Amino acid sequence: MLTEDRTGASTAPRPWASFCSRWSVPIICLLAAGGYLGVFAARGKVWDGLATSGIMLGYGTVLLLFRRRSEIAAVLSGHRTDERRQQINLRACTFSMNVIAVVALAAAFADLARGRDTGAWGVICVVGGGSYLAGVAIYSVRA
Amino acid sequence: MLNDVRELRTAKGLSQQGLGETLGVSRQTINAIEQGRYDPSLPLAIRLARYFGKTVEEVFHAD
Numbered sequence: 001m002l003t004e005d006r007t008g009a010s011t012a013p014r015p016w017a018s019f020c021s022r023w024s025v026p027i028i029c030l031l032a033a034g035g036y037l038g039v040f041a042a043r044g045k046v047w048d049g050l051a052t053s054g055i056m057l058g059y060g061t062v063l064l065l066f067r068r069r070s071e072i073a074a075v076l077s078g079h080r081t082d083e084r085r086q087q088i089n090l091r092a093c094t095f096s097m098n099v100i101a102v103v104a105l106a107a108a109f110a111d112l113a114r115g116r117d118t119g120a121w122g123v124i125c126v127v128g129g130g131s132y133l134a135g136v137a138i139y140s141v142r143a
Numbered sequence: 144m145l146n147d148v149r150e151l152r153t154a155k156g157l158s159q160q161g162l163g164e165t166l167g168v169s170r171q172t173i174n175a176i177e178q179g180r181y182d183p184s185l186p187l188a189i190r191l192a193r194y195f196g197k198t199v200e201e202v203f204h205a206d
Binding site: 083 | 183187
């Protein structure tokens with residue numbers, strides 16, 4: 001619905017953005033559930049597949065049902081048309097990435113100390129560090 | 144940041160939900176602004192002030 005406040009600024013979300021905001025996370029949950037079921041079924045572990053896909057479907061359903069009542073569910077379900085919710089999402093992503101960086105670095109150093117290859121932890125550190133450097137460079141120019 | 148949003152809103156007989164819908168933000172965002180927990184972006188601050196027929200400085204108080 002198009003609304004117009006006294007400032008003349010339109011507050012109506014664009015239809016495509018509104019659709020993505022509303023359905024992207026439930027669709028991802030549905031696809032992930034199908035993926036889990038398919039992968040586990042291919043390995044002959046149908047019950048494990050049903051359990052993991054059930055968790056994904058349950059998560060998506062809870063977000064879908066509670067996103068109007070709970071701000072947490074709204075942000076988690078991708079409904080971030082509001083500027084404060086976008087800021088909450090950015091801060092949560094930053095916090096999460098910091099935790100992942102600390103864990104990946106600690107695990108990589110632990111593997112090195114044991115005389116092993118850093119393996120997947122090393123890849124995560126390189127990709128994380130590289131993407132951060134690229135992000136700083138790009139947003140420094142664009143912002 | 145301290146502000147007069149709650150007073151201005153109640154004087155108009157508006158709910159947080161109503162004001163949020165008018166400005167295109169959530170009820171929780173209006174509540175957070177009123178309580179000083181969230182400082183709105185400049186565009187939203189200007190929209191809020193214009194909605195109440197005031198300047199940004201009259202609605203938001205830096206000191």
